[in-house]
Amino acid sequence: MQRSFTDQLGREIAINYPPKRIISLVPSQTELLFDLGLDLEIVGITKFCIHPIDKFASRTKIGGTKKLDLDTIRNLKPDLIIGNKEENLQSDIELLMEEFPVWISDINNLEEAMLTINEIGTLVNRAPEASYLNHLIDAGFKDLQTLAKTALFGGLGAAYFIWRKPYMVAGRNTFIDDILRKIGLNNVIEEVRYPEVTLSALQLIKPDFVFLSSEPYPFAQKHIEEMQNELPNAKIILVDGEMFSWYGSHLVKAVQYFFEFQKELC
Template sequence: MQNKTFTDQLGRTININYLPKRIISLVPSQTELLFDLGLDEEVVGITKFCIHPKEQFKKKVKIGGTKTLNIDKIRALNPDLIIANKEENQQEQIEALTQEFPVWISDINTLAEALTMIKQVGELVATKAKAAQIADTIKANFDNLIPSSKPLKAAYFIWKDPYMLAGKHTFIDDMLTYSGFENVLSESRYPEIDLETLQQLQPQVILLSTEPYPFKQKHIEELQKYFPRAFITLVDGEMFSWYGSRLLKAPAYFSNLYKNLTINLPIK
């Protein structure tokens, strides 16, 4: 092995023993990417939320949740590379891990940054060609999405009690734009919002994500009385918020979602 230097998406420099043979991933979408890059043996630890692919989820050691890492379990696995994310992981825990292990951190708010991450991870783990193929295919699929001439005004719910929505400067907001929606929120990140305030923004469509909060049919019924003229539907949160190789499937999902909504939308 040789020592090699890389720069992560926060501009931090990390040194790793190249090639890494004991990798821990702290982010579900990046975990799926690693397996799609063929690193079945090299990935030794994942979080309890890294559910794809299912066969690997069953086999791999779980090192806690994305924001509740079990540092002792991580130490026991003795990783030579940890892959994390600025938003999804807890800052204090990541800072503690950087004192003991090489930690590469992504920071993703747009499709372009996701594509960069995929290629950079490919370089990290010596699967550069495969990573470039995945990134290029994702880009081509998104380029083939037909832009909407009339974006639907949408509100994207991620949490309940309190209600929290995806605002500007988020990866979800970028996905909304690609999929034919205009985010009714002007606030950044993930603001709490009361339903009376949201009523004034008059969303045509309300999207209830399946994650991180598991919205169900009953929540559609609860919200419909506040928004009788809006079309309220459940959406696959992985398609809007996972920024790894799952993006290969997102454009087709977005296209079908937009078509179905424009057919059913009560407001033309």
């Protein structure tokens, strides 16, 4: 049976429903598909789709999120490809759209992430499972926001680093920015997306917290020491980048992480 769906770029696609051969181009959405109860339907994933790890080895790898192996994708003959506007290259996606049904998400905040869970759930015939995941996420983040209102760190400023040489941070209009706000913090970076920043410029902003992410750049303890001399008044913390930037079902795990993380901020 053929059904039509509209993706988050406003494009209408027609697929054989329910889809039986799915390729996922984004790690967090791959995890979501497995957590929705799919298994053999997922025929191709990227080399970064490490969750759940027990499924990783048995799936064909179709390259990286920004360097897709188009020939391998063609050989898998998918009846649905699921990608993301930010994480995949437009040129690759446009080529795939000429040959296959491609559904693209566009996510900048928690609300859009939950909408995506519902839409992908419907797309792959797992709507009840998607609703349950969203119930857990919604309840968890509401509790986190309630706790943040009475916490000592509530409203303090943070800078979230994603890269080194050059230093790059998460700015406005990003999923990370929204998560910072959801757990009770203000992003001190006014620029949008992922601007470069110098430590001397950050000194003038005087963030209360500096978060060094585990991905995409693997910050480590030595980088805390490197920055502390330049930012002596900031509390510098290594953070799990997956918890701040993976949307989809990973947000269920993120709720517990942020409960513990809020305690560390106090």
